[in-house]
Structures are given as structure tokens and as C-alpha cells.
Amino acid sequence: HDNCFILAIESSCDDTSCAVLKNNQVLSNVIAGQKIHEQYGGVVPELASRAHQSNIIPVVHAALAQANIDKKQLSAIAFTRGPGLMGSLLVGGSFAKSLSLALDIPLIEVHHMQAHILAHFIDHGQEMPEFPFLGLTISGGHTQIVKVNDYHDMEVIGSTMDDAVGEAFDKSGKILGLGYPAGPIIDSLARKGNHDAFKFPIPKAPDLDYSFSGFKTSVLYFVQKQTQKDPDFIQNNLEDICASIQYTIIEILFQKLNKAVKQTGIKSVAIGGGVSANSGVRERLLSKQEKGWKVFIPPFEYTTDNAAMIGISGYYKYLQDDFSSLDIITQARIPM
Numbered sequence: 001h002d003n004c005f006i007l008a009i010e011s012s013c014d015d016t017s018c019a020v021l022k023n024n025q026v027l028s029n030v031i032a033g034q035k036i037h038e039q040y041g042g043v044v045p046e047l048a049s050r051a052h053q054s055n056i057i058p059v060v061h062a063a064l065a066q067a068n069i070d071k072k073q074l075s076a077i078a079f080t081r082g083p084g085l086m087g088s089l090l091v092g093g094s095f096a097k098s099l100s101l102a103l104d105i106p107l108i109e110v111h112h113m114q115a116h117i118l119a120h121f122i123d124h125g126q127e128m129p130e131f132p133f134l135g136l137t138i139s140g141g142h143t144q145i146v147k148v149n150d151y152h153d154m155e156v157i158g159s160t161m162d163d164a165v166g167e168a169f170d171k172s173g174k175i176l177g178l179g180y181p182a183g184p185i186i187d188s189l190a191r192k193g194n195h196d197a198f199k200f201p202i203p204k205a206p207d208l209d210y211s212f213s214g215f216k217t218s219v220l221y222f223v224q225k226q227t228q229k230d231p232d233f234i235q236n237n238l239e240d241i242c243a244s245i246q247y248t249i250i251e252i253l254f255q256k257l258n259k260a261v262k263q264t265g266i267k268s269v270a271i272g273g274g275v276s277a278n279s280g281v282r283e284r285l286l287s288k289q290e291k292g293w294k295v296f297i298p299p300f301e302y303t304t305d306n307a308a309m310i311g312i313s314g315y316y317k318y319l320q321d322d323f324s325s326l327d328i329i330t331q332a333r334i335p336m
Ligand code: KG4
Pocket: 013, 138, 139, 140, 141, 142, 165, 166, 167, 169, 170, 181, 182, 183, 184, 187, 273, 274, 275, 276, 277, 278, 279, 303, 304, 305
């Protein structure tokens, strides 16, 4: 196992991505997003799989070219088996299998949510978490608190019962007439607003689980009520509304995360997923260092969906000769 070159493919949702890794270092990480969904205010699965079909070849070529290696040097192909949108997964999965067959090198299946956590082990000179630690994966598709015992030994100890936290951002944004995805827009508006301006209730959910569907509804009722009194309410208070929404979402996230730290006694926390790009989430996590937590925040390029995280997961499986058979099938849902 001197030098291992892994080509990794991610296509679980609406980003087509290919990365090449040399051991635990990223040589290239090419991501093609899909603008087509913006006009619909959410990902349209049928359109996503079609776009993956047209993106996959150019993305793989670009990743190999940027890494400056020939495909004959590759040691293995890693791909996202799931969870995700079936039509999207199929494109990357079928491509990965064909490539593995054509180059006669091993195929490695990767769990998308494990990969979001293992992104912290991509070597870019930073300190890496030590096992066990807690992973908080927050994106448009998932919200989970995970106890990470080893690279491929993870336990979900809390998760959302309905909407993901990214949806809470995006659906609130839709109510306010903001573009899609609204998360980053709310983030930047919130920075100029007062988070105490408006109060939203914290939804009830058992133990370490989350619930966000009631939150979105409370935002809707609040905005409808205020707009009846003042038609320009949103326009005149947008920054304060965004700050208050973001503050409440962060409260919801951290109430359960605090509880998880207390219950497990594990004070080492790593975040991942698109919502971990949120400046308020990052600030709140960093402030926990005063309470003795060790916190890990990945670089932006490894927080949202990307193939580099699939590559690093594949690398740790490669070291253990943990390969997949060619008749493996992609799956919309897979337990951790
Ligand atoms: O991980 P990701 O790129 O894709 C998946 O959903 O798997 O996450 C996308 C989500 C969207 O809901 C988007 O609004 C949210 O991440 N997001 C943010 C920020 N940047 C992205 N939410 C809040 N603040 C941000 N800065």
C-alpha cells in the first residue's frame, strides 16, 4: 500500500463531483452544481439524474486532469452507494462500476453520511479528531448526531423526525420570498439584524432527536399575521427576521448537541454538511471551546456535497481491503 490513488464519485443529490486522492490528501475535487433547480425552489429528482448524466464525463476528466495523473495509475474507485436520490445515485454508481471493470481495479462503496464525518480526516495540515467523537451532520437532506467510534463504526444517537435543518432555512426563506437555497442568504442578512427582535418557539422532540416542521409553520403564521397588519412588514424587518430565525435554529441544534455531550461524556465535536457553513453555527461551536470542548470545522469545500469526502472514506476502506462486489446496488436509504 505504498501510494494509493483513489478516484471517487459523488452523485447522491444535485451535485456531480469527482475527486482524486493520493493517500489521505486531495489532488483534485471537482464539483458541478445544478442551477436548474433554483427556479423550482428545491431539487427536482428527475432533472437531477439527467444533469448527472451530462456532467459526469466532463467532471471525471477534469478531476483526472487537475490531479495530473493517468487513469492507469488509479488503485481503486470509490462511489456513493447511498443514502440519496435513487436516480442520482444510479448515475454515479453505474459509472463507478464500469470504470472499476474497465480498469480492473477494486470498487469501494461509501456511505454518504459517514463520508460527511470522515471529511475531517482529509489531510490539509490540520489537527484531526480522535475517536470517539461526536459528529453533527447538518444539511438540506439530514440532521444527525452521530457517535463516531472508528472510521467505519458510527452510531446515530439523534436525528430529525421530519424536516432537515437545511430545509428549515430554505423553507423559511421561501416564506420570506428569498431565493433558493435560502440558507446562505439568511446567514448574510442575519449578520446585520437583531436576533432578539422576534421570538419563535423551540419545537419539542424526544431525547436527542430533532423536529423542524413545526418551526417552519410558526414562521409562516408569524409572517402572515404581521403582514396583515403591515403589508411592508417583511421588507422593513428582513434583517431582524432572518437574525431571529437563524438564532432559533441554532438554539434548537445546540440544545440537543449539549445534551448529547452530557449524555456521552464526549466533548469532542466535529460538524459537517452544508449548514455547517453557517457563520452563526460556527461561532456558537467555537464558543464551546471555553466549556472545554474540542471542536472541528472542515474547510468550506469539504462541508457541502463533494467527492473528496467519498475518497477519504474509500481510502480507509482500501487500507483494510474492504472492497465491494460489482453486483452491489445503490440504495436510497442505508443505515449507518
Ligand atoms: O450539504 P449540502 O450542500 O447538500 C445536502 O443537502 O446534502 O447542504 C445544502 C443545505 C441547503 O439547505 C442550504 O440552504 C444550506 O445547506 N446552507 C446553509 C448555508 N450554506 C448552505 N444554511 C445556513 N447557512 C449557510 N451559510
